[in-house]
Amino acid sequence: MEIPYTVKPRPDTGLYNAKVGIWLFLASEVMLFGALFSSYILLRVGAAAGTWPHGLLNVNLGTINTIVLITSSITVVMAWVSLKLNQWGKFKMYQAVTLLCALAFLGIKSAEYKDKFTHFQIIKKDGTYVDGHMHGAAYLDKDGKSLEVHKYHGLTFKENGSEYSLKEVTLNGIGAEELGQINEPKHGEHHEHKNISVPAAEIKKIENYGPWHSTYLAIYFTLTGLHALHVIGGALVIFVLWARGGKMWRTDPERYTNRIEISGLFWHFVDLVWIFLFPVLYLL
Amino acid sequence: MQHTHDDKHHAHAHDEHAHHELGFWAKYVFSTDHKVIGIQYAITALIFLFFGFSLMMLMRWQLAYPGQGIPFVGSLLHNLLGDAAPAKLNDAGQVVGYIMSADLYNAFGAMHGTIMVFLGIVPLAFAAFGNFVVPLQIGAPDMTFPRINMASYQCFVVGGVIMLVSFFIPGGAAAAGWTSYSPLATLGSSHGQTFWLIGMVFLITSSLLGAVNFIATIIQLRAPGMNWMRLPFFVWAQFVTAFLLLLAFPPLEAAAVMQLMDKVAHTSFFLPTGLVVSQQIANISGGGSPLLWQHLFWFLGHPEVYVLILPAMGIVCEVIANNTRKPIWGYKSLVYSTLAIGFLSFIVWAHHMYLTGMGTKISTFFQTTTMIISIPSVIILTCFFISLWGGSIRFNTPMLFCLSFLPMFGIGGLTGLPLGFNYSDLFLHDTYYVIAHFHYIVAPGTIFALFAGIYYWYPKATGRHMSEFWGKVHFWLSLLFMNLIFQPMFVQGMAGLNRRLYDGGATYAGVANPAGGVVVGVPQFFLDLNKMISHAAWALALAQIPFIINFFWSIKKGRKVDSDNPWQATTLEWQTPTPPPHGNFPVVPNVYRGPYEYSVPGHDTDFTPQNEPDRVAPKITQPLPK
Numbered sequence: 001m002e003i004p005y006t007v008k009p010r011p012d013t014g015l016y017n018a019k020v021g022i023w024l025f026l027a028s029e030v031m032l033f034g035a036l037f038s039s040y041i042l043l044r045v046g047a048a049a050g051t052w053p054h055g056l057l058n059v060n061l062g063t064i065n066t067i068v069l070i071t072s073s074i075t076v077v078m079a080w081v082s083l084k085l086n087q088w089g090k091f092k093m094y095q096a097v098t099l100l101c102a103l104a105f106l107g108i109k110s111a112e113y114k115d116k117f118t119h120f121q122i123i124k125k126d127g128t129y130v131d132g133h134m135h136g137a138a139y140l141d142k143d144g145k146s147l148e149v150h151k152y153h154g155l156t157f158k159e160n161g162s163e164y165s166l167k168e169v170t171l172n173g174i175g176a177e178e179l180g181q182i183n184e185p186k187h188g189e190h191h192e193h194k195n196i197s198v199p200a201a202e203i204k205k206i207e208n209y210g211p212w213h214s215t216y217l218a219i220y221f222t223l224t225g226l227h228a229l230h231v232i233g234g235a236l237v238i239f240v241l242w243a244r245g246g247k248m249w250r251t252d253p254e255r256y257t258n259r260i261e262i263s264g265l266f267w268h269f270v271d272l273v274w275i276f277l278f279p280v281l282y283l284l
Numbered sequence: 285m286q287h288t289h290d291d292k293h294h295a296h297a298h299d300e301h302a303h304h305e306l307g308f309w310a311k312y313v314f315s316t317d318h319k320v321i322g323i324q325y326a327i328t329a330l331i332f333l334f335f336g337f338s339l340m341m342l343m344r345w346q347l348a349y350p351g352q353g354i355p356f357v358g359s360l361l362h363n364l365l366g367d368a369a370p371a372k373l374n375d376a377g378q379v380v381g382y383i384m385s386a387d388l389y390n391a392f393g394a395m396h397g398t399i400m401v402f403l404g405i406v407p408l409a410f411a412a413f414g415n416f417v418v419p420l421q422i423g424a425p426d427m428t429f430p431r432i433n434m435a436s437y438q439c440f441v442v443g444g445v446i447m448l449v450s451f452f453i454p455g456g457a458a459a460a461g462w463t464s465y466s467p468l469a470t471l472g473s474s475h476g477q478t479f480w481l482i483g484m485v486f487l488i489t490s491s492l493l494g495a496v497n498f499i500a501t502i503i504q505l506r507a508p509g510m511n512w513m514r515l516p517f518f519v520w521a522q523f524v525t526a527f528l529l530l531l532a533f534p535p536l537e538a539a540a541v542m543q544l545m546d547k548v549a550h551t552s553f554f555l556p557t558g559l560v561v562s563q564q565i566a567n568i569s570g571g572g573s574p575l576l577w578q579h580l581f582w583f584l585g586h587p588e589v590y591v592l593i594l595p596a597m598g599i600v601c602e603v604i605a606n607n608t609r610k611p612i613w614g615y616k617s618l619v620y621s622t623l624a625i626g627f628l629s630f631i632v633w634a635h636h637m638y639l640t641g642m643g644t645k646i647s648t649f650f651q652t653t654t655m656i657i658s659i660p661s662v663i664i665l666t667c668f669f670i671s672l673w674g675g676s677i678r679f680n681t682p683m684l685f686c687l688s689f690l691p692m693f694g695i696g697g698l699t700g701l702p703l704g705f706n707y708s709d710l711f712l713h714d715t716y717y718v719i720a721h722f723h724y725i726v727a728p729g730t731i732f733a734l735f736a737g738i739y740y741w742y743p744k745a746t747g748r749h750m751s752e753f754w755g756k757v758h759f760w761l762s763l764l765f766m767n768l769i770f771q772p773m774f775v776q777g778m779a780g781l782n783r784r785l786y787d788g789g790a791t792y793a794g795v796a797n798p799a800g801g802v803v804v805g806v807p808q809f810f811l812d813l814n815k816m817i818s819h820a821a822w823a824l825a826l827a828q829i830p831f832i833i834n835f836f837w838s839i840k841k842g843r844k845v846d847s848d849n850p851w852q853a854t855t856l857e858w859q860t861p862t863p864p865p866h867g868n869f870p871v872v873p874n875v876y877r878g879p880y881e882y883s884v885p886g887h888d889t890d891f892t893p894q895n896e897p898d899r900v901a902p903k904i905t906q907p908l909p910k
Contacts, residue, residue, distance in 0.1 A: 002867075003425055005504050013503060017428040020500040028492055028530045035535035035580055039542065039553065042576050048557065051571055211551045215571040218551035222542060 007255045022262045026269050029230075033273055036223050040280065043215045050180030053216055056209075058112065062282040065108050066274065072101030073271045076238070076264045083257045088249065091260075095242045098267070102235035109228055116217065119209040120152065120171055121182070124202045131182045132173015134208075135195050139164035152208070155200070166200040220281055227277060230270045237263045316430035317866050321437050322416030323745060326738075329408035332444060333731075334828070336399035339392040341821055346384045347788035348818035353381015361388075368456055386786045390459035391476065393784070395447065397462025398480065401588065402487050403444050405730055409595035410529065411440070411494050413737050414522045416745065418498060420857035420864060421516045423507025423873040423895070428500040436493035443486030450479035461784070463585070466554030466577045470546045471561055481544045488537045491529045498526035507856070507895075509875035513619070514894065516855045516879040517612065520619050521598030524626040525591050532587035532630065539580035546572075553577075575640055582633035590629045592726050593693070594622060596733035597664055600686045603736050604668055606853045607683040608675030609890050611880040614667040621660035621667075628657040638706040639713045647706040654704035661697055665690060681755030685736035688763050689729060696724030699774065714784070717777025720770045728766040735759075735831070743850050747862045748842030754830040761827035768820035772813040779810045788814045854891050855879050 009016045044052055079094035115133075122130040139147045141162045156165045174191040176182045185191065207213055211221040241259055248256040315321060342361070345354055353372045354361060358381050361369040368388040371379045384392075415433065419426055427433045450457040455474025458464065469477050502523050506515070515523075542553040550568065554577040557570030605612045612618065634642065634650040668690055677683065699721045702708040712718060735758075742750050781789050794805035849858040856875070860868055873895040881892040 003428065003430070003505070005428075010504050015504070017500055017504050020503055021429060021432075021496050024496045024499050024530060025492075028496075028534050031531050032534035032538050035538035035583070036542075038535075039538065039576055039580070042573060042579075043553070043571070046573055047571055211545060211549045212569060214569050215552055218542075218545060218549075218553055218569075218572075221549075222545055222551075222553075226541070 007252075007258060016258060018258060018262050019265075022265050026265065029269060033223075033226075033276075036219070036226070037276065037280070040219045040223070043219060047215065050178060050183055051214060051216075053183040053214070055185065056183075056216070057220075057282045058115070059282050061108055061112055062278050065105050066278050068101050068105050068108070069271045069274050072098045072105075073268055075101070076267045080257065080260050080264050083249075083253070083260055086253075092242065095238060095260075099235060099239055099242065102231055102238075105231060106228060109224065113221075116209040116221075120169070121207055121209070121213065122169065122171065122198050122203055123205040124198065125204045126202070129176040129179065129182060130171055130173065130196050130198055131176060132171035132193060132196065135170040135172045137169045138167040140167045141165075152206075155206075166203075168197050168199045169203070169206065170195050170197040172196075223277055223281065227270070227273050230273070234263065234267050234270050238267065314434065316426075316434050318415045318419050318427045318430070318433060319745070319864060319868075321433050322412050322414070324437055325407050325415060325440070326412035328441065328444070329404050329412055332399050333404035333408065336396050336404050337825065339396045339399070341825060342384065343389060343392050343396070344818035344821045346389055346786065348815045350787035350790050351383055353383055355381075358382035365451065365456065387456060387459060389786050390461075391451070391457040394458045394461050394464075394480075395451070398447065398458070400726075401462065401592070402484070403440075403447065405592050405726060405734070406491065406529075406588075407440060408734055409730060410491070410498075410522065410525055410591060411436070413518075413595060413599065413734070413741070414494075414498055414525075417741060417857055418519055418522050419501060419505065420744075420860060420868060421519050421855050422502060422505060422510055423856045423869060423875060424501060424505035425867045425869065427497045428504055429497050432493050433497050436490045436497065439486050439490035439493065443483045443490060446479055446483035446486065450476050450483070453479065463581055464543070464577075465581075466543060466546065466572075466574050467556075467559060467561075470543060470554060471566070478544065478547050481540045481547070484540050485537060488533045488540070491533055495526040495530040495533075498522055499530065502526075507873050507875050510856075510894075511875075513616070514875055514878050516598075517601040517615065517618050517622075518595075518598035520622055521594040521601075524622050525594045527626055528587040528591050528594075528629060532584045532591075535580050536584035539577055539584075542580075543577065575637075575642060578637050578640060579634065582636045583630075585636060586633040587629045589722075589725070590625055592730050594625070596689065596693075596730040597622075597668075599733045599737040599740070600668060600689050602853075602855065603682045603686040603740050604671055605880040605882065606740075606851050607678040607680065607686075608672055609678075609882045610671060610675045611878075611882055612667065613670040613673070614663075615878070615880065617663055618667050621663040624660040625657060625664075628653060628660070632657055635704055635706075635709070638709045644706075651704060651706050655701075658697065658701065658704070665694060665697070680739075681750070681752055681759060682736040682740035684756065684759045685732045685739070688759070689732045689736070692724055692728035692732060692766070696721060696726075696729050699724065711780075712777060714782055715777035716773040716781050716783050719783050720773035720777060723770050723773075727770065728763065732762070732766075735762075738835070740851070741857075742838070742842075743845045743862070744857060744860075745863055746839055746842070747845055748838050748840075749845065749850070750834050750838045750842055754834045758827060758831040758834070761830075762824065765820045765824035765827055769817050769824065772817050776810050776813055779806060781806060781810055849893075852889070852891050854881055854893050856894055859893050859895050 003017070004010070005015075005017050007016060009019075013020070075094045075097040079091045079098065082088075082090035082094060118134050120132065120134050124130065134150070134152050136148055136150050137152050139149065139153070139157070141147065141164050143162075146167060147164055152169065153164070154166075156163060158164070172195050173193055174182070175196055209217055211218045241256075241263060245256055245259075248259075312320060312324075315324070342354065342357070345352075351372070354369070358369065361384075362371065362382040365388065368385050368391070369382045370385055372381045372383045374380045415427070418424075447457075453475055455472075456476055458469070458476040458480035459474070460469035460472065460477060464477065464480065502515075502519060542551070545551040546553050546555060552569045552572040554574050555566070555568050555570060555572045556574060559566045559568065559570065601612055601618065632650060632653045634646060635654045638647050638650075672687075677687075679687075699717070703712055703718060703721060739750055739755055742748070776789075777783075785791070789806050789811055792806045793811055794803040794807045797804045845862055848860065848862045851858065856873055857864075859873060861870070874897070875894045876897055877892060877894055879894060881894075883890045884892050
């Protein structure tokens with residue numbers, strides 16, 4: 001006995017097997033991201049005053065990425081429609097646009113990540129803050145020879161056998177008396193960004209804006225990282241079907257079209273998650 | 285019956301053909317056949333069950349005889365795990381044995397729970413029985429996605445191996461309890477917890493793949509005529525279970541990812557501001573919430589309880605109907621109750637958290653939902669009891685296990701009520717009472733039902749019966765010792781004995797108060813129960829020997845089945861060749877009736893298989909009297 005309904009829909013449910021499967025899988029994905037969004041709410045509600053950053057992310061880049069993903073959602077549907085209309089060339093073209101959108105999204109996202117990893121916050125020993133992007137750091141080796149670098153290498157680091165220790169850090173940003181001034185800038189108030197140098201002796205703690213910096217960044221990196229993994233996974237599937245699908249399209253077009261539909265459904269879900277992520281992380 | 289005989293020959297020929305095509309690895313290891321995968325799951329899970337039980341047997345030694353050298357396996361443990369099982373020296377400085385360190389006790393405790401739940405019972409109850417039985421019972425050739433099915437088993441094995449490897453890494457396995465509460469779980473320096481989290485991600489993936497497959501199979505591959513109200517109850521139970529796994533496990537996966545981030549990327553999802561570790565403020569960003577972990581964990585954890593019990597109820601239903609030779613009483617009530625349990629189980633989780641101070645309003649809500657969910661459970665149990673009424677019961681081994689399931693599950697369920705009310709729970713929380721309560725549900729409850737399932741479906745899988753005599757020996761001894769283990773724990777728990785004490789409470793042993801003669805601390809009687817419980821646990825292990833030997837011996841030497849339907853059952857899995865070939869049914873079965881048509885009046889046998897056509901009603905030749 002062959003397994004029935006792999007291609008043709010079952011009459012009473014109106015669905016073929018894989019479609020049931022993908023919808024069930026997406027239901028569990030909803031629960032996965034739902035749990036993370038719930039965690040976001042709980043962490044945000046429980047955050048102490050002044051610790052939850054507002055306006056930290058670049059809304060313009062987020063908007064562009066939203067548009068990029070929505071575009072890819074349209075092309076993924078058009079690709080499926082092209083197959084239904086028996087237009088193989090158009091399918092190839094639309095799906096290529098989908099893949100380019102996926103790459104563009106990931107490129108923009110990694111630029112945003114890099115921005116966070118070069119963004120530093122210094123807590124000084126007097127309790128005040130300096131916050132901004134790394135402009136440069138000066139190090140001294142044992143013999144008092146100084147070394148200026150544009151990247152932060154930690155309080156001490158070793159290179160070519162000599163050991164360097166931090167002399168001074170220069171950030172391009174703002175100084176602040178308390179966290180609230182950094183995280184919740186008042187409307188209409190614009191702090192001039194300038195280079196601020198902090199000698200190593202005054203630094204109590206220096207840390208970049210990685211996931212370890214605050215619960216906001218922790219949930220930001222977890223949510224967007226998991227979403228990016230989904231983008232990569234979905235794009236890989238779409239790519240493999242796109243690059244190697246010709247044979248199945250010739251021998252079993254209905255089955256191939258179904259596969260495109262299934263991968264498209266997953267792609268829509270990935271977009272939908274972003275539609276929630278964008279306002280939650282960038283705008284609220 | 286002539287044509288079925290021919291069909292069988294035909295199928296057999298096909299089967300032999302397949303033998304030539306598939307080598308050993310393709311047939312038994314990388315198989316996509318749901319029956320082989322079911323058996324793979326069953327054997328792996330049984331091994332894990334015994335392993336998890338062995339961890340507990342070692343812990344029971346420490347509880348009964350704290351600080352004394354472990355007999356028989358002490359030096360083996362020392363050789364395998366090093367200083368986690370340190371030497372015990374006598375006054376002359378000679379090694380007289382090896383004891384269990386507190387860290388090892390904690391690791392064994394955490395891993396006992398993890399292995400029993402995630403690697404033992406769920407794979408056996410859901411994946412093994414579900415895989416083997418569900419496609420047969422609905423008349424399907426296989427699962428909808430056979431290769432995903434294989435991937436599910438492979439993920440399960442990888443997850444299991446990661447858990448096992450974690451015992452041997454420096455610092456040992458996870459030791460923060462099977463619930464892995466943060467901050468305790470996060471702050472330990474050992475990588476055991478990291479292994480645990482990665483292992484869990486694999487196990488969750490495995491159960492996700494399985495759940496999607498089960499639901500899709502039940503929706504899509506039912507044979508013609510197998511409508512929803514003709515599904516055997518076992519299929520319904522698996523269907524709801526699959527939904528629980530599908531929807532409840534992902535939040536734990538999210539939690540595992542976050543705890544992994546806490547451990548690896550030094551985030552503070554579950555670490556609060558101002559956390560003090562070893563008298564120092566921890567160097568973390570803070571701002572996280574330990575309660576968040578508990579919410580996410582128990583959001584899985586409570587539906588998980590029903591994942592453990594629903595397949596067991598499904599098995600019990602099949603066996604009871606078959607051995608009372610009567611239709612199950614209240615089939616529809618069973619189905620609707622199971623669906624109700626499925627929905628309600630998502631809104632009861634915080635009854636595990638009354639002691640966390642989450643607030644009285646929240647406690648009241650969860651206490652209410654918890655009381656409501658007991659109603660469908662009672663309905664199910666009541667249906668089973670009423671089904672027995674007036675039946676001429678066949679007391680074979682599977683039936684004995686099912687009959688004892690009913691009171692054992694009853695005890696487990698009823699003793700859960702005081703834990704569901706938050707006032708009484710505040711006293712009983714984290715005592716041995718809790719241990720006794722949920723073990724009554726899963727050990728003499730679920731595991732007995734699983735034994736019943738093994739004895740019941742063994743003839744279909746192998747073509748031979750397991751020994752009835754040794755099955756009964758296995759049953760009566762297991763029943764006796766299970767109760768000797770868990771009944772005293774209720775007593776200990778009500779006396780206030782905490783469940784996680786390394787020395788079984790000896791530190792808190794009662795001393796007579798010289799002023800008033802009143803004993804302060806735990807009276808000696810409750811500590812002495814530890815010895816009795818431990819002896820019963822070891823005896824329970826001995827009682828499993830007949831089962832283990834019976835299980836393997838019967839594969840080759842058991843009594844051969846006299847037909848494809850040795851229990852004279854009505855459901856479709858018995859209407860296949862034995863053992864069923866790849867593809868299961870020689871021809872697509874047509875289903876004409878409900879699952880439990882036993883002793884239908886006027887029928888010439890006392891069972892009417894689901895695929896037996898309705899006989900044409902006798903034509904009325906005489907006009908009816910006006």
